[in-house]
Amino acid sequence: MKIALLISGGVDSSVALYLLKEQGYDVDAFYLKIWLEDELSYLGECPWEEDLSYVKQICDKTGTTLHIIPMQKNYWDKVVSYTIKEIKKGYTPNPDIMCNSHIKFGVFLDEISDKYQYIATGHYAKKLEEHGNQYLIKTPDPVKDQTYFLAYLKQAQLRKAIFPISSYTKKEIRGFADIYDLPNKTRKDSQGICFLGKIKFRDFILYHLGEKKGDIIELETNKKMGEHPGFWFYTIGQRHGLKLSGGPFYVTKKDTEKNIVYISKTYKPETSSSFYVSEFNWIPEKPVNLDDLTVKVRHGPEIYGCKLQFTDKDTGYVELDRADQGIAPGQFAVFYDQNLCLGGGIIQKNR
Secondary structure: OOEEEEEOOHHHHHHHHHHHHOOOOEEEEEEEEOOHHHHHHOOOOOOHHHHHHHHHHHHHHOOOOOEEEEEHHHHHHHHHHHHHHHHEEEEEEOHHHHHHHHHHHHHHHHHHHHOOEEEEEEOOOOOEEEEOOEEEEEEOEEEEOOOHHHOOOOOHHOOOEOOOOOOOOHHHHHHHHHHHOOOOOOOOOOOOOOOOOOOOOOHHHHHHHHHOOEEEOOOOOOOOOEEEEOOHOOOOOOOOOOOOOOOOOOOOOEEEOOEEEEEEEEOOOOEEEEEEEEEEOOOOOOOOOOEEEEEEEOOOOOOEEEEEOOOOOEEEEEEEEEEEEOOOOOEEEEEEOEEEEEEEEEEOOOO
């Protein structure tokens, strides 16, 4: 069985390579080059050279053939342009979900599917096949579990997927890295948006969206306190960077249509226990029981009990069992039945 392993230079995919080799699989490693270092090189250092250095060491050590695949254009078309569009609308994008569905198990899968039986990744996720259907299952590590990021995969994509580290916790994977004496065994997990590397998010936004002056308004008095270069530079709850006297002030809300940023000296996070969801993807099909589900509104261990009611064919209304402070339009709501990942949809602005 010939397997294409997507390797990043991190510990997870490196251990995945070792585990596959130990199990006797014929593995080739693939590094997808997606960094935007060409047009954004002046903004900061992209760490792809550091990543690739680790990848080459690990492949040399295991005798694995390495392929470096340039995918900047595909990544721009499928992930970066989506990210910019969502930010401009005032939404919160999730490029990792788009990368998995459109790049790793999309464009890349299409390119290699005739030569390799499966694609392996270092995701913390389990796959189960029953009666010809593919199911996605949570892993033992509630913090690292990445089924949230894979919830938009289709049946054909999951059928070609292998997750070698699915039965382990992060601590156990670090232990394997130490046993194998990997060159990246102490390397920290990557943080932030994957395609930016060490480029500052604000500089990336400035490059693509520019500036658009708008008013800063005090919420309680409706008094203009200053001006800002564009609502897309600000996040709810932000305190630093406002450059206003008489503070401290917090960003409390944004009017994206009028380009107004509202501030207050007393920040009380808005909470909500309900929201609308659309653009669903179900694995493998829409659940029958919608009254006893759980849902994640972001990646991480936090999960809510919920009820899902469809208001029309494509839109659902979600009621949580308790309020959440950070429900953001544009983010993904991913639904579960115990450990079974059912799929998800995109959170919309409340009607």
